[in-house]
Amino acid sequence: MTIKRMDHVGVIVDDLAAAIAFFLELGMELVGEGAIEGSWLDDVVGLDEVRCEVAFLRTPGGHGQLELTKFNNPVATTAEPSAPANALGLRRIMFTVDDIEEVVARLRPHGAELVGQIAEYENTYRLCYLRGPENIIISLSEELT
Structure with missing residues (x-):
């Protein structure tokens, strides 16, 4: 079995509108946005009563996508909001x-x-x-x- 492709990178944000505006200014294209919730989402993310707003943006040519997600419930948390470039994890x-x-x-x-x-x-x-x-x-x- 092989990987077909890397589909997208997901980023959790608090201000979805500001994040969309930033990436649009960078040159990405808004593919779609909307609210999502339901037991299927709870099952996927391992949380209860999840309600989110999401936006998908893609690079020119469509070779890369970014998913911006704002969690309305439960509210997103963070350990270190201004982590330096050498902190462990996706940087x-x-x-x-x-x-x-x-x-x-x-x-x-x-x-x-x-x-x-x-x-x-x-x-x-x-x-x-x-x-x-x-x-x-x-x-x-x-x-x-």
Whole structure:
């Protein structure tokens, strides 16, 4: 048996509208959004009486998807909201962009802040980490060759 594909990455957020706006500004496309609940959902996530709002966004070309989820019940919890880049667990989502400076400038009004600075790697890439909505670390890469 083999994997068919990686379908999507799921991110839990508290402000769904702000997270959607951020990723739309980044260049993703909203595929759909809505409320979900029911015993099937309780069974899947292992919680009782789950009520969520979800939004699916995809990258241009449709090769990658992101699921943003806001838990209305039970309310989402977090252990460390501003965890550093070297904390264990899922730490970042990386996107390749055409113009890293332009993308960072567009995302700043949506709350994005550089974690460090934009750096160049061996005359091949310009890279940076920035914090987006809910302190999600987004990594940007611009190919120089």
